[in-house]
Amino acid sequence: MTPTTAAVDPDKRTPGRPRSARAEQAIIDAVLDLIAEDVAIEALSIESVAAKAGVGKATIYRRWSSKEDLIVDAAASLKLPVPDLVGEDVRDDLIALLTSMGPSESATKRNHVFTCLSAQVQRSPELQVWYRKVIEPRRERVREVLRRGIAEGMLRPDLDVEVTLTVLSAPMTGRPIGGLQTQIDRGELAERVVDAVLDGARRR
Incomplete structure (x- = not known):
């Protein structure tokens, strides 16, 4: 009898495994796209972001504990990096x-x-x-x-x-x-x- 192999979520992280950069970028892009479509932030939901990004809600919650934290990170992605300052002038x-x-x-x-x-x-x-x-x-x-x-x-x-x-x-x-x-x-x-x-x- 062939042993049954349990289904494994390919995005689920194990200790020490790095996050999926592709999934995170898709989620961030989904938030920004929804905002660009004039979806009010108050009306923006994890469900709508998940559908737009093509991921499950659990994938989002593994990375962000709340919608607010996700929006802050999405907003931060709009900013250019803080430049290194020479400090001379x-x-x-x-x-x-x-x-x-x-x-x-x-x-x-x-x-x-x-x-x-x-x-x-x-x-x-x-x-x-x-x-x-x-x-x-x-x-x-x-x-x-x-x-x-x-x-x-x-x-x-x-x-x-x-x-x-x-x-x-x-x-x-x-x-x-x-x-x-x-x-x-x-x-x-x-x-x-x-x-x-x-x-x-x-x-x-």
Whole structure:
């Protein structure tokens, strides 16, 4: 009599086995596609993500404990990596950080999802808490550069770091209104914003 072989879930991880990068990417892409289709985040469900990604719900729950954690990771995938900073020049470091903020010129789908997600976040205080988990590490790097500039004597000792951070980041992450931002080439926006802000922030 031939022994019966038990069915094995090919995606089930055993101790020490790495996660399936392909499955994870399919899940992340499914979340972003649904958001791009204007599915409200409040209405987005694990069931709909699983169907879109072509996986079972258990596959998702093995990687994310909740829908909120999944959305945070999906939102984080829209962001460019936080750049390595040389730490020698405050201006150069700020330009590098601002350049990595917000949507990019070349990623059309990413920009559309970013715009849809940003609009939904503004409507939900709860989502704002989740989204801050995504943007806060980059914002903290900007604070570190500003504090370093103050400590080194380049920036005014009375500089309001939080206000300066807000002024620096808003043009990079804000949605264009009435075409106002189209007058400035995206490729040079970070440099022009940093120079304008540093003009008032430098120590006299």
